[in-house]
Amino acid sequence: MYVKGIAAFAAALGVGLLSGAAIAQEVKQEKQSVLGNANVSPVTQEQLNAADKSTRDFLLTNGNYAQTRFYPGKQISRDNVKNLHVAWIFQTDVKESLETSPIVVDGVMFVTTSFSHVYALDAKTGQQLWHYAHKMGPITVYCCGPNNRGVQVLGDRVYLATLDSKLMALNAKTGEVVWTTNIADPELGYSETMAPTVVKDKVLIGTNGGEYGIRGFVRAYDAKTGKQLWNFHTIPENSVGVWATKDATGRDMHRNIQAEKDMLAKIGDPYAKLGGGVWQNPSVDLATNRIYFVVGNPSPDLDGSNRPGDNLYTNSLVSLDLDTGKYVCHFQYIAHDVWDLDAVSPTVLVNVKDKSGKTIPGVIHAGKTGHIYVHDRKDCSLIRFSEAMVPQENMWVLPTKEGARMLPGANGGVEWSPIATDPGQELAYAINLHQPMTYHVESSAYPNGKLWLGGAFKVIPGEKQAGNITAVNYNNGKIKWQVNTPEPMIGGILATAGGLVFTGEGNGKFAAYNSSNGKELWSFRAGAGVNAPPSSYMVGGKQYIVVGAGGNTQLDYKRGNNIIAFTLD
Amino acid sequence: MFSRWMICGVALLLMAAQARAETIEEKVQVCAGCHGESGKPVDKTIPTIWGQQAGYLYIQLRDFKRGDRKSEIMQPIAAQFERDDMLAIAEYFSQKPWPDLGQPRAPKDVAEKAVSASRSVGCPACHLDRFQGDGTVPRLAGMGRDYLAKTIADFRTRARGNNPGMSDLMLATSPDDLAALVEYLAGL
Numbered sequence: 001m002y003v004k005g006i007a008a009f010a011a012a013l014g015v016g017l018l019s020g021a022a023i024a025q026e027v028k029q030e031k032q033s034v035l036g037n038a039n040v041s042p043v044t045q046e047q048l049n050a051a052d053k054s055t056r057d058f059l060l061t062n063g064n065y066a067q068t069r070f071y072p073g074k075q076i077s078r079d080n081v082k083n084l085h086v087a088w089i090f091q092t093d094v095k096e097s098l099e100t101s102p103i104v105v106d107g108v109m110f111v112t113t114s115f116s117h118v119y120a121l122d123a124k125t126g127q128q129l130w131h132y133a134h135k136m137g138p139i140t141v142y143c144c145g146p147n148n149r150g151v152q153v154l155g156d157r158v159y160l161a162t163l164d165s166k167l168m169a170l171n172a173k174t175g176e177v178v179w180t181t182n183i184a185d186p187e188l189g190y191s192e193t194m195a196p197t198v199v200k201d202k203v204l205i206g207t208n209g210g211e212y213g214i215r216g217f218v219r220a221y222d223a224k225t226g227k228q229l230w231n232f233h234t235i236p237e238n239s240v241g242v243w244a245t246k247d248a249t250g251r252d253m254h255r256n257i258q259a260e261k262d263m264l265a266k267i268g269d270p271y272a273k274l275g276g277g278v279w280q281n282p283s284v285d286l287a288t289n290r291i292y293f294v295v296g297n298p299s300p301d302l303d304g305s306n307r308p309g310d311n312l313y314t315n316s317l318v319s320l321d322l323d324t325g326k327y328v329c330h331f332q333y334i335a336h337d338v339w340d341l342d343a344v345s346p347t348v349l350v351n352v353k354d355k356s357g358k359t360i361p362g363v364i365h366a367g368k369t370g371h372i373y374v375h376d377r378k379d380c381s382l383i384r385f386s387e388a389m390v391p392q393e394n395m396w397v398l399p400t401k402e403g404a405r406m407l408p409g410a411n412g413g414v415e416w417s418p419i420a421t422d423p424g425q426e427l428a429y430a431i432n433l434h435q436p437m438t439y440h441v442e443s444s445a446y447p448n449g450k451l452w453l454g455g456a457f458k459v460i461p462g463e464k465q466a467g468n469i470t471a472v473n474y475n476n477g478k479i480k481w482q483v484n485t486p487e488p489m490i491g492g493i494l495a496t497a498g499g500l501v502f503t504g505e506g507n508g509k510f511a512a513y514n515s516s517n518g519k520e521l522w523s524f525r526a527g528a529g530v531n532a533p534p535s536s537y538m539v540g541g542k543q544y545i546v547v548g549a550g551g552n553t554q555l556d557y558k559r560g561n562n563i564i565a566f567t568l569d
Numbered sequence: 570m571f572s573r574w575m576i577c578g579v580a581l582l583l584m585a586a587q588a589r590a591e592t593i594e595e596k597v598q599v600c601a602g603c604h605g606e607s608g609k610p611v612d613k614t615i616p617t618i619w620g621q622q623a624g625y626l627y628i629q630l631r632d633f634k635r636g637d638r639k640s641e642i643m644q645p646i647a648a649q650f651e652r653d654d655m656l657a658i659a660e661y662f663s664q665k666p667w668p669d670l671g672q673p674r675a676p677k678d679v680a681e682k683a684v685s686a687s688r689s690v691g692c693p694a695c696h697l698d699r700f701q702g703d704g705t706v707p708r709l710a711g712m713g714r715d716y717l718a719k720t721i722a723d724f725r726t727r728a729r730g731n732n733p734g735m736s737d738l739m740l741a742t743s744p745d746d747l748a749a750l751v752e753y754l755a756g757l
Contacts, residue, residue: 056754097700115703138623138659140704144694163704186704187628211734403741444733448637451695451734470600486757556693 036130057245066349069420076542081329088126092399098550104537130175161192181226185230206278216276230325234276241310260308273297294343303454305541310335368412398522403438433488492533504530506557530561608668613715620667626659686746689720710757
């Protein structure tokens, strides 16, 4: 606040050009933690198991362990959503990219900001109850903004993963640190932006770093002590695979298999620095005790010359046993990816129709390719993929030094943004990007934890970019409706039993749509990019919709620092 | 120019004493000769380190010591430091105020060209809003124009070899766009 005050004073005096130092502090304010007293009741495992039925709380990043992002309350409906108005706005101390999914526990809300801050707020009034300002280590290495996507609560602890690759438990009542565990060495390119998933006293966490030559993982830590329980390498020691020449949709990827085999004979399996980050939460099948997640791109992104083979399990759906972390099954969408069109949006568990029309437990994922993929949960096999939600062109042309044009651009399709589903309508809702790009390749040796793209993906200046909100029937793969937006979309979406979907845009628009036909029913201008997934909850008998409006680093959308809650009068 | 380099060179003679330096002030004494007593580098091709991101400064010292980044001047200096020294030096300079080099803002058309080029390859994704940097990614806003131009040129030839990802991005950007970026960043 002090720095903001100085800036305002300078502006009032007509000082035209603020010094760079003042600007810097406005963007990233150094704040001390403020301990407090949040009257929050402990969260039980039973509550978490039944999160999909709770209208009071929003307990997990994507609503529930199946990650449906379907909120079962319907006080806010198609009929009355036009009367939605701001209940409160909370301004955080950090004006940078906001990707947080607000978590709500019995009237207390937990939100995070860039640089791994956590706030506990009164969900009815927006009043701050405590603020944890993470003291960041000097070494952070990350590709796409200093983001944090949220926390989860179990018992009386709030679990947080930080940009400098630490896992922490905070006291939910006060914000005090209970324990801290180092996850991995940030100097080697590891960082954390995802929210942990906590289940059965295990804290599940992946890692970023696919742009830095890491070896990715998903791990479980003991929720009580922070001790590591198991580790699953997303890159197995045999990463070669089956030399697949076609992607999940049957398109040829133009691999030079012989050249790859020659390279394999020369350098051996490249698993140790092959990337394979995990950006988003796993879904948890409580009935079978399995988790499902997707693994990101191989390192280096665009240069496949020094990483022969399919590069397992990059660009794949993977399932593990929750108790042991042992491999159950996988399905690879793009073997030996050289376009960074990887798998990042979180998986969703829903019942789906198999090829014979029989209803079975399924798992779905929205890809950067612009397809929604539908799998059999039993063995990860692909049942179907949807119509493309964005223009596709020239797939899979190989990157060149001069740059080869291909659509989608490297951000997708669907980026990390979680999708929502409405099982009653058999619909999945995804937000998409359309960014025409050229793909460029360059070759360089492993750079010791530095950015290792192996080239560049370059937005073509002057070409129209756009976005869309798309509803896909996951039982037949057809697009039910689509709403075009003027800019590429990144953030997330929420469906509700009120027959609505809520999502935001980089230009600050936050809107509600009829979930059956896409008709816009209400909108609000937030003043900064709404690029975070919305949540919903009830307190004092009223339903609220809440979303972060802080813009986005990756797409350079206008930054802000607002958490905005809406309700009916 | 010549006299400044002389001063810079004389300062380097302090390197012998450097090995025996104990306090942080003693350890950083050698730096002022080139990087400036008040944070303004004595030569335009020398980077600003006052107010720079600590993680970035540490990584550069580490890379000079490893030989991943080449410099006849910096490599022997960094060779004397252990990791803790480097972290302390990095922290020391990061806490100093960023100096105003008095470089003019880029004209509107140049700025627009620079912003378009920077968005095209995603510069703000790492260097952040207004190019302030964070962690191991440097602040570029207000950096010396000549240093920026030289560094970009060195990335393109890979003479600056300790960040091939940056080389890739600079090679994918036209010299014309890069010239606009230099002017824009220097004037921020």
